[in-house]
Amino acid sequence: MLRDQVGGQGEIEIAQSERALHALEGRTDPFQVRRQNCPMPTTQAESAPQKALRKMGLTRDIDLALHIPLRYEDETRIVKLKDARDGDTVQIEAAVTDCEVQYRGRRQLVVTVDDGTDTCVLRFFTFYPSQQKSLAVGTKLRIRGELKGGFLGFQMVHPSWKPAGGELATALTPVYSTVAGLPQAYLRKAVASGLARAELGDTIPPDVPKRPHWTLKEALHFLHHPTPDVSMATLEDRSHPAWQRLKAEELLAQQLSQLQSKRARDKLKAPRLKAKKGGLHEQLLAALPFSLTAAQRRVSEEIARDVARDVPMHRLLQGDVGSGKTIVAALAAAVAIDAGWQCALMAPTEILAEQHFRKLIGWLEPLLAPRGQRVAWLTGSQRKKERGEMLALIASGEAALVVGTHAVIQEQVQFAKLGLAVIDEQHRFGVEQRLALRGKMLEPGHEPHMLMMSATPIPRTLAMSYYADLDVSTIDELPPGRTPVVTKLVADSRRDEIVERIRAQVAEGRQVYWVCPLIEESEALDLTNATATHEQLSEALPGVMVGLLHSRMPVPEKKAVMSLFVGGQMGVLVSTTVIEVGVDVPNASLMVIEHAERFGLSQLHQLRGRVGRGAAASACVLLYSTGDHGKLGDTAKARLKAMQETSDGFEIARRDLEIRGPGEFLGSRQSGAPLLRFADLMTDTHLLDWARQLAPVMLDRHPEYAERHIGRWLGGKSEYLKA
Template identity: 50%
Template sequence: MSEALEAPVTCLQGVGPALAEKLARIGLYSVQDLVFHLPLRYQDRTRITSLGCLQPGQDAVIEGRILLADVVNGRRRSLLLRLQDGTGSISLRFYHFSSAQQQSFKRGERIRCYGEVRAGASGLEMYHPEYRLLTATESLPTEQALTPIYPTTEGLTQQRLRTLCQQALTLMQQHPLEDCLPSALIDHYGLGELEAAVQYLHQPPAQANLRELAKGRHWAQRRLVFEELLTHQLSLQRLRHQIRRQKAPALPVSKHLVARFLQQLGFCPTKAQQRVGAEIAQDLSQPRPMLRLVQGDVGAGKTLVAAVAALQAIEAGYQVALMAPTELLAEQHYLNFQRWFAPLQIDLVWLTGKLKGKARAANLERIQQGCSLVIGTHALFQAEVQFAALALVIIDEQHRFGVQQRLALREKGVQGLLCPHQLIMTATPIPRTLAMSAYADLDTSILDELPPGRTPIETRVLADTRRDEVIERVRSACIEGRQAYWVCTLIDESEELTCQAAETTFSELSERLAELRLGLIHGRMKAAEKTAIMEQFKSGAVHLLVATTVIEVGVDVPNASLMIIENPERLGLAQLHQLRGRVGRGMALSHCLLLYHAPLSYQGRERLAIMRETCDGFIIAEKDLELRGPGELLGTRQTGLLQFRIADLMRDATLLPEVRDAARQVASQWPDRIAPLLRRWLPRGQHYGQV
């Protein structure tokens, strides 16, 4: 790439430190960043529309003579202009105006405006249009190209951005843009020329197809989308290759512990569990690091698969670390594994951020001395945690951790020389679109079978005006010997306020359901308190558990067959599906009641309708991706992953198979092209591609 395009934005005319800081907010540091800062949409200012042809909702350039300009004192004081051009008339309305502006509008003067046409009290109107007064003889030319509207930030106007992008394009013409894709690849996939695509998208001609551009279907957009997706693929493939090049402990397939463990279970694993278990066992027996993602719907038995994998490592004389995103889930795993592994005389320890003082020091000591299984939260990343012989890292709910976080545990491998195997589990099924792009560095296994005895969950959507009816339903279910959850959410992200809401609901329900025993769990409680309440709920001593969304994953109480979720419209589909998965774990027919507060937004209605229609986690994941977008769904916004500038994973999903093939070709035939592509598209996001 030429030095002129690599130069910082401060080399452009009019860019000082203050403007450079604003540009940095939207990721614009170099001239090339501006070249690839493409418009979100376009305005057509290339033609003047006659006033008689205007329609409400239309953006248009108009020209006419001023008939009158008066200040109108209605509910809001405004300056009203009346225009005509011989074919019709329109009103221009300004709520914010100066006396000088008012005086500049004289009857008979010509004016050109651009704005949105609306239906108003006096017929068609434009509010606060852009305008320019014309002299009697002046003939102002219209724009020759469509007007770009760029992504921007506070204090950075469209006009300023257009000027800067124009400067960058001028430099690009003087110092041609390097095409990082081999010509053979461009021809094979019919991609077109890079520089022509960039030029077109910044300045589409007047006759450009706006509808095609709005849908992202234009050849110039496809050219850049393909290159950006290809770069992300190459980055993740490079990451995979770098990890696979490292040595890992080869763990022989278990001869004793797994058989003893399965014998004591009292039931046979599903065929899906057996198949995925065999895939993992084969991976673990190799001297290169396993990188495997296990997807399974809620209740598909991922923890059992993880236990079998852990036993293979432990039997070979190594340590296993299991990492969960929340303290509650870490506790649940600890209790499960303690119950399973105690008869096998396997020692385990747990470590979370809340563990302090002597207890923490003692557990750190046990980890360093070689305790077989360590269960914890992100506290396992900390430098003070030293493993004796870590060979397997199991990460639950991967989408809660960034790529960087899961890679950090690699450094804690055997004596820092051998890279641990990685088993990543998620009960949030990942749509194929995302799996192909976000997890290109991982092999994927799917648990597509539920254990026998699981009953389908019936879901109903009710307005919170029927709260009394719902409370009576809870009473009836609990009196009949079943148990229930009541989940509280708040629109405010504050954990403190959500906990207060749970406490208030707990007080109210305790009064109204005085004959039942209620328990309360929220994030501010101490670990021991939460564990005690959960044990009471599991044993049946507590009929109704009032909780925040901390019970989203890991809680397994087969007798609980009723779930109430208050304000479900405030949660994403994946989270609702996870919460619903806490019931339906026994033989009784289970129900989930979504108690919403009217009025619902469009997205809220869509989400609740999907929950009512299906219990299939993969269908729900696809819909969640459509509604919320990949960054939010994966929880990766903070890591730099999936922050596409141009590509849209839903819109451009059809390109992904070709992109994957192209990435393999580039890696094998043109490896020298990878570094320039990474510099162009991931200049500050390469940390996950070059670990």
């Protein structure tokens, strides 16, 4: 059995892997003597590799079978050193001509081997005495590793090796993603065992059109052990028929589970929330100091139609930054309250929740007060007395609308009659949190209507897949009066010019944001932190109030800083990304984002949306650093270019999906939920279309196939898709 390459790992991790490997191969564990003196627990403890498998979610045979290799090693042939080149990963057979421990900066085992055509030096920075003995002069070895060619000849660092001779492999050797404590040798055996035991019968009905040619069993066996003649390009770009079968199955499982969840939800009951003529929502519309846009009216009508039915609404309201989603939510809340039910609005941060609270208090409190109702505020930072008062108001029903953070879903919060739940920036919440809010309606077989809001527009292909169980409403126009924001890319070397620009803006009575990615020094990232920037700007702008805001500040301090900035007394606010969403200061006309190359595209777009909210000309400066190499990476360059070229949130979202892929794009929507590990929504739309068409047919005509398919791919995780 080949020893696995361990170069680059920490010594403790290497030792753990070595011990696991020794145990797996039945060899003496060098730590065994020490352990014999320790009392053993009465029950058999889980081994480190078993814990690691569980940590990776590889608990079922099918999980192991679906753990596809990251890459492959070719152990099907022996290469002569004379035919090899620098950088090649090769397998050679050679005899040891020298073996010694050297001390060159650090202790290392240096072994010289000769295959008859050339020599190669093997270096081991971590090794056991038993290894040194096994590599004695004269020993013939089969060695595999990456060749590094230099002035003194070839060398390999921590290659894998075993005694020479024996049969060559007939298939490529898989290399799997793993974690500490789980060596490749153990994982290969575990996967092979799982693959042999897994039930891989066909779960796609035989009469399905465009049925994949390969069976799942054929596809998995091939992907774990491809034949040496396979085109590596088709494995790497996942266009091989084996990959196509796997991706088709994965997309089908997702579409089936989401459609199943939607149908199950459609059988539940929700309160009928019918808008009344001259009711609260019409009073609110009449009291507003602005008119709704056509898009706001359209989505409000879609929501009103949904909540008037006794089937739970499950709608995603998406709209670009500043498109006016909060007033749409307020109108939906007014309909619910008028029908005699409560509404809850949950936001991911206290700043965003407070922003909503201030707006909703202003709009709704004057209309609710004559009815003996009010808007309640609930966060984790509240004092015990205030919190108790709010809980009592919610339980009695006097609080018609409850606004807050995740505190809204805590166990002690009991609603009298929750009819509508609104979740803002829903992708920032985990699945369990969204399910907990829906569980606040206590009647069995009932759940509240659910409105989820997002300022990160979802591209159509992504919505079709990840949000197949949602109805989507889109606000596709901005309210009048929003000023276009000019976006400029500026190198960090021109920092002084930016400070002069800030001085001019503040002199005109405008306000400025300066956003930093870190709040304290990091050895890994040489970035100017928010605290240092705050000190520098305070010094450079005498007479200007410069504030500092970051996530580790106590809540009262955050509130005090935001109050000064919102009130206009503070000219410049230095902040981390806690101001990403929800901060609405129309007088702010300049946004400086430091180390913009470190931010994600949707995050940059959200931050840019904090300016341009008033009539003044506004700008967003993306201050970038090229680092030691003197140039930006391709990904960072693509992000900054996209920001400069467009301010359309949907185009930004499309490009973000291209750059980052769907998994990262969706954030914690997926927390605990099954990810698309194999399919790519940018290139596999034909498979997604196939899965979307097949899912309802399978549920209606072949329910037993559908259940087996969902069980195989999702196990117990399908519950999460109900969020």
